[in-house]
Amino acid sequence: MPKIKIRKMKSHEIRPNTRTRGLSTSKSFFRLSRMAYFCTQVLSTSFFTPKPQIPVLLNPGVACIKSFHQYRFLHIKAMQDDKVSTPTPSDECMVRVPHVLTVAGSDSGAGAGIQADLKACAARGVYCSTVITAVTAQNTVGVQGVNIVPEDFVAEQLRSVLSDMHPDVVKTGMLPSIGIVKTLCQSLKEFPVQALVVDPVMVSTSGHTLAGPSILDSFREELLPMADIVTPNLKEASALLGGVPLETIADMRYAAKAIHDIGPRNVLVKGGDLPASVDAVDVFYDGKDFYEFRSSRIMTPNTHGTGCTLASSVAAELAKGSQMLSAVKVAKHYIEAALSYSKNIAIGGGRQGPVDHLLKLKSNVQRRSFDPCDLFLYAVTDSRMNKRWGRSIVDAVKAAIEGGATIIQLREKEVETSDFLEAAKACLKICRVHGVPLLINDRIDVALASDADGVHIGQSDMPAHVARALLGPDKIIGVSCKTPEHALQAWIDGADYIGSGGVYPTNTKENNKTIGLDGLKTVCLSSKLPVVAIGGIGISNVQAVMGLGVPNLKGVAVVSALFDRECVLTETRKLLEVLKESTK
Numbered sequence: 001m002p003k004i005k006i007r008k009m010k011s012h013e014i015r016p017n018t019r020t021r022g023l024s025t026s027k028s029f030f031r032l033s034r035m036a037y038f039c040t041q042v043l044s045t046s047f048f049t050p051k052p053q054i055p056v057l058l059n060p061g062v063a064c065i066k067s068f069h070q071y072r073f074l075h076i077k078a079m080q081d082d083k084v085s086t087p088t089p090s091d092e093c094m095v096r097v098p099h100v101l102t103v104a105g106s107d108s109g110a111g112a113g114i115q116a117d118l119k120a121c122a123a124r125g126v127y128c129s130t131v132i133t134a135v136t137a138q139n140t141v142g143v144q145g146v147n148i149v150p151e152d153f154v155a156e157q158l159r160s161v162l163s164d165m166h167p168d169v170v171k172t173g174m175l176p177s178i179g180i181v182k183t184l185c186q187s188l189k190e191f192p193v194q195a196l197v198v199d200p201v202m203v204s205t206s207g208h209t210l211a212g213p214s215i216l217d218s219f220r221e222e223l224l225p226m227a228d229i230v231t232p233n234l235k236e237a238s239a240l241l242g243g244v245p246l247e248t249i250a251d252m253r254y255a256a257k258a259i260h261d262i263g264p265r266n267v268l269v270k271g272g273d274l275p276a277s278v279d280a281v282d283v284f285y286d287g288k289d290f291y292e293f294r295s296s297r298i299m300t301p302n303t304h305g306t307g308c309t310l311a312s313s314v315a316a317e318l319a320k321g322s323q324m325l326s327a328v329k330v331a332k333h334y335i336e337a338a339l340s341y342s343k344n345i346a347i348g349g350g351r352q353g354p355v356d357h358l359l360k361l362k363s364n365v366q367r368r369s370f371d372p373c374d375l376f377l378y379a380v381t382d383s384r385m386n387k388r389w390g391r392s393i394v395d396a397v398k399a400a401i402e403g404g405a406t407i408i409q410l411r412e413k414e415v416e417t418s419d420f421l422e423a424a425k426a427c428l429k430i431c432r433v434h435g436v437p438l439l440i441n442d443r444i445d446v447a448l449a450s451d452a453d454g455v456h457i458g459q460s461d462m463p464a465h466v467a468r469a470l471l472g473p474d475k476i477i478g479v480s481c482k483t484p485e486h487a488l489q490a491w492i493d494g495a496d497y498i499g500s501g502g503v504y505p506t507n508t509k510e511n512n513k514t515i516g517l518d519g520l521k522t523v524c525l526s527s528k529l530p531v532v533a534i535g536g537i538g539i540s541n542v543q544a545v546m547g548l549g550v551p552n553l554k555g556v557a558v559v560s561a562l563f564d565r566e567c568v569l570t571e572t573r574k575l576l577e578v579l580k581e582s583t584k
């Protein structure tokens, strides 16, 4: 049976006693939690198939997380070994996984409800426990029957999970009786959690009542004031506000504000059913600002369970430690990608089919998530320079990685597409071995075809939100930005980082305006995303750049200083040393 090795974590990487409640805000803690959880997913044949269970051993000596200054990457070593020792984890080495508890109804068709929540959380890499409030007989045609779980048994399930397993976030779906709402509120007072996500489910998309209007008072008086976010669709928002018609984005803004007045800290009014809307627009209000989350509308009948999925994904991101706005943004990108992935699947003969949540598992499960520290020493290739020095793209990339580059971008303006694709595939092999992400400049097609980790795009390339829709939620997207306005748009569009420059004049890019250190600083200070500086940077000026000291400036992107030289390995090593010095 395979087992994995994870090395013992250093004290700065993990809190001393991870069994205690509450979330650590330490980024490395979350990263490690995610990694370890990812191991359990990969090696336990995912938790949808109950058997065979493969023990995941987290005690020292049976683990291997290789940590290396700016980048960390999990090396999973699955060994065929029949002798599996009994896990004896010591407290110090236990890794806590992000955990969402869903309190919702079961959907026998598994498109919505508890089943959607389980799948969405799994797809987002989060553990999900379940308290079932009702069992529905449901399929793609509609809801044939509802059996409400007795209130005291809902209370017992809540006590079982909350008293022992300490979920980070509770997400609610179908709450079919006033008694169940009250029981839930009581339990949450007794066992507080980090965040409460309320999806005020009332009517299924097929038109069946799942929680009647009698529930509204207990929602308004008890549950919503406890919620960190409430996510009504148009019908639910209207019901919460006494039946006001909601037909436009302006109406959704009004509703978001009016529902906020009831007491939840944030409101997301979902516009999946907004009439005459080309895009799928959701309106978010945090009590101060409004944000519109907009995605393309996917033309598909398979939208059953989108609301449950969105709310669970928000809960999952919160459990991983995200801020609310970022959690909503990621969830929205995920539902768009899931809808797009599922648009043509045929399950059932009814009008509304389910979403397929597990798109990610069908792509490469071994990909790790983006870490802003990856931007530290960002190597950008240039085919002209490689030609000049008589080396291939692959040799150049290999040398840069060996020298300490933490991320690679292939910027190959003059290479034929088929050669570019071959080179990208070959580079990817090397990058994966070293745990270094590989990005493709401009060419989303090449990124998709090679399964690279993401793309870097300029202001005149494919808009970032379109790239995000094409690449899905897990690929890395970087955008070149010269102004705070560019940076804001990149964030809204779902980018992961921005590249800002040219900081100094450069001849690798024609007609490129230099923004200087001041321009870079202005962009960094306004950007919600991590920034990598670019343009004419090398050993002589890297200290001045990093010396700006702005926290979200995470590194430098370099072309000539690495590749227009005889020995890429030596130059990369030298630059890495200076870079490390300048960030001490």
Ligand SMILES: Nc1ncnc2c1ncn2[C@@H]1O[C@H](COP(=O)(O)OP(=O)(O)O)[C@@H](O)[C@H]1O
Residues within 6 Å of the ligand: 205, 232, 233, 234, 270, 271, 272, 273, 280, 281, 282, 295, 296, 297, 298, 299, 300, 303, 305, 306, 307, 308, 310, 332, 335, 336, 339
């Ligand atoms: N056809 C679609 N294309 C893209 N996004 C959609 C589509 N239908 C719904 N969504 C999105 O799915 C999420 C759930 O919305 P909605 O369907 O309005 O909620 P509910 O499922 O609770 O009725 C929202 O983010 C919405 O914008």
Ligand SMILES: Cc1ncc(COP(=O)(O)O)c(N)n1
Residues within 6 Å of the ligand: 104, 105, 106, 107, 112, 113, 114, 136, 138, 173, 174, 201, 203, 204, 205, 206, 210, 303, 304, 305, 306, 307, 308
């Ligand atoms: C058990 C249960 N919970 C929630 C929904 C809402 O999902 P949708 O609005 O997509 O029908 C549902 N249909 N069934």
Ligand SMILES: [Mg+2]
Residues within 6 Å of the ligand: 205, 272, 303, 304, 305, 306, 307
């Ligand atoms: Mg819907």
